[in-house]
Structure formats: structure tokens, C-alpha cells
Amino acid sequence: MSRGVRNFVLRLLLILGTLAVWEGVVRLFAIPAFVLPAPSSILMALYRGFASALYVDHLWVTLTETLLGFLLGSALAFAFGIAVALSRRVEYFLYPFIVMFQAMPKVALAPLIIIWFGLGLTSKVVSAALVAFFPLMVNTIVGLRSAEEDRVNLMRSLAASRGQIFWMLQLPNALPYIFAGLEIAMIFALIGAIVAEFVGAQSGLGMLMQSMNFTMDVAGQFSVLLILSVLGLVLNTLVIVVRRRVLFWDPSQKLDVAVPEKGGTS
């Protein structure tokens, strides 16, 4: 316990120390704010943004886009993952297309998505869903296929139907993989939403950063970046909290190691 407290204090000191050095360097060498703003001016920008409710509105937009994209992308990934895992035929005909589609850089697709779905919410949700889709689908496939032979034999020896083997064995067995996929999908959805906002949007944190870039408000951009990383952290923690609840039986939950990323990056 005392060791935990000490580590926490050390961590805090490290962050504060870094900020102090940063602040000192900026002031000492009089670095202009449009090159590198001091932490104090970033904090001021953050304060002003929240005080005027400007950040809250844009944060809300981006959060909505991310969560809807996450839900849509996850639902599709789950459906396709199940279809591919259960049917060799579906895998044979569909999988190459999915991989080809995944290989396209989503940043390059974003302008097309804006043209097809407009400047509003829909295009951001579509972009977020597309980016979130692949890692969860791959993990769903791997998870559903990872049922041990002995367990399958046990189910078969009880004269279980194909559906029973799926619901009682394959699906619960795949949950650790599925949650690893959901964790990645959540972060990817945020990236997908921001990418689409960068290309064309009326509101959202990504759009806000773009407009700040035009006005050379670098401190503002830093403050939005800070919000985005905290948002990512919170969303990721959300998935982890649910995972711990659902996967209380999974021994790997006890070791809090990072889950290796199975999907591609975008």
C-alpha cells in the first residue's frame, strides 16, 4: 500500500516536473505561442473553452459520433465475425473483400464519406464505424474458432446441436477476444470520428482544432488535444470496467496486461 502511494506520488512529481521544465524553457527562450505554447497558456485556453461552454458543446458532438460509430461498427463486426467464423463458404467469398476494404487508408476515404453522407453527424458515424469495424471482426472470428477440441467433444458427446455449441461454448469462450476487440474499437471509433471532422464538419472537437489551426491558436489546439486524450482514456476505461464485470472468470483479467492488437491500424 505504502509502495503504491509512493509510486503514485512519484508519477505525479514526474508529470509536474515535466510541465515545470516545459514552462521554464518556453519563458526562458521566449518561444512564441504559435510554435509551442506554455502549459499555463494551455490551461488558460482550457479554462476559457469550458467557461464559455464552447468545449462542452463540441465535446458532446464528438462523443455522440464516437459512441454511435462504435455501436454501429461493433454490431457489424460482430455479425460479420460470426458469419465468417461459422461458415467456410462465407469466409471464402466475403473475407477477401473485407480485407481489401480494410487495406484502404480510411483518411483517404474520408472525403468520399463526406460527399456521400454530408457534413453532419451521419458521415462521422460512418467513418468511426468503418475504422472500428475491423479489429473487432478479426477478434470475433479468432475467438469463436478458439474453442478447445475437448470442450467441443464434450458438447458433442451430450448430443448438443450446432446452435447449442455456439451459445453455450463458442460465444462465452470468445468473450475475452471480443472484449479485447471492443477496447481497440472504442479508441479507433474516436480516431475515425476526428478524421471525418477534419475533412468537413460543422461542429465537433476535430473541427474546432481545424479552425484553431487557421487562427494559429496553438494553445487552444493543445487544450483540445488534451481533451481528446482524456476522452479516449475515459472511453477505454468504460470498456475495461464492463469487461471486468463480464469476464470475472477469465484468469487473464487478473494480470492487467495490454492486449495485443489483432486488427490493422488505419
Add this chain to the structure above:
Amino acid sequence: MNENVRTVAPASDVAREAIVVRRLAKRYGSAADAVDALHNIDFTVREGEFMAVVGPSGCGKSTLLKILAGLMPASGGEALLNGAPIAGPRRDIGVVFQSPVLFPWRSVLGNVLLPVDVQRLGRERMTARALDLIALVGLSGFERRFPWELSGGMQQRVALVRALIHDPALLLMDEPFGALDALTREAMNVELQRIWLERRKTVVFITHSTAEAVFLADRVLVMTPRPGRIADLLAIDFARPRSIDIMNTDAFGTHVRRIRAALNAGGGIE
């Protein structure tokens, strides 16, 4: 007392034979490099009888069990359970594998009730029976625990109870205690005998331990590899319940030596 099974004409005794295996064969691989896992296996198991199958790895005993469980088709011959050919998995067979194969997301009670869920026997009706069986193997108080909270021996007892919950006509056990340490294994042997005396299931028990086979079985089928075939069949007529001390008697040693001789003659011990 079971020796007459082999000499009495099958036709007159069919009703009392739970398992009849005739000229059973299993061949793996294509014609060119096929391997005979089982070659003309013939034996019967009477209702309520404890039959042990002993042999070294590669003698086809696990293949035999998979065929009896309906998990694998035979290449030739037939295997009958209560007069009907075993064509696929059946609801009236309970299987215990070498590892407990418990589902970690189910509690002890949940694992025991797996066959009830699969065969839709009704949880309300079967929960009382499950609790009785859990008590029978000395796991009362562990019903709500999860598999990772149990020792290896306890897990295997859960697996045994799971195989009994749907009251199968036949219990197939594939080296169920092979992964346990020697002391736990002896305790489990005594316990299995006690449960068997209480429930009187027909049991086919696969093992590579001659002592375990002699201790538990009414009859021991000795198998040798390449191709998998029956080298000997002997009746063990020690009175039951048998205590673990009979392992030190001369009669026990005689049986074990006869099995070893059969295994050696068949090139079973490498």
C-alpha cells in the same frame, strides 16, 4: 463371475449386454499410408459391469472410446449400445475426459447442469439431483464456486458428477485420473468405486495404469498397438468394496503380472 459372458452364446444373453462390439476396425489416413488404429476388436460389456481397457499410448484405446461415445465413425464392424448401433452422439452416454473440461464461466453447479441445459431436462427438476451428486463426491459447499477455485482432484470430481447428472446408461472414462498426482489418484479410485457401487452404471474405463485397472474393474481388456487389438481379457473377482490394501496382495500381483506379460508379448511396452 463374469467369465461366462464370453462362453455363453450371445443370442441368449443379448438383453443383459449393454455394449456389444463386433469386428470393430478404425483406419486413419489414405490407402497408401493408412494406419490401423483398431483391428477386429470383439468384446461385450454387461449391464452394470465395470470394464477397464488398459494399454500403452497408441494402442487405439482412445479411438475405441471416441467410437463408443459416437464422436467418431468406425471404419468397419459395429458397436451396439443396448442393441442399437452407435451412429452418433447419444443422450444416454456420459463421458469423462482426461482433463476435467469444465467451463470457467460456469459455477460448479452450472457445470454439473450443463447436460441438463443441453438436453433440456429442466433445471428446476434436476437441481436437487445435482446437489445430491455434488454431496456424493464430497463437494457440498462448493456449488457456487468456480473451477479455478478448485484443485485438480476436485475439478475431476465435478466432471464425474457432470457425466452422471443425466443418468446415462453408459459411463465412458478416458484416463480420467491420468493428470492427477499419485495420492489423489488413489483417493479418486476409491471414490469412483464407492460411487459405482452406489449407482451401478455400466462403465468403460480407459487407463494406462495396470494397477488402476485391476483395482477398479470387473474385467480388464488388454490392448496392444500397431495395429490396435485385444491381447487378453481377464476377470478380476476380488470382493467389493475393495480397499486400496489389496494392491499389496499376491492375487493382485498375479493379475498385474498377467497384464504386463500380455502387453510385453504384444510389443506394448517400449
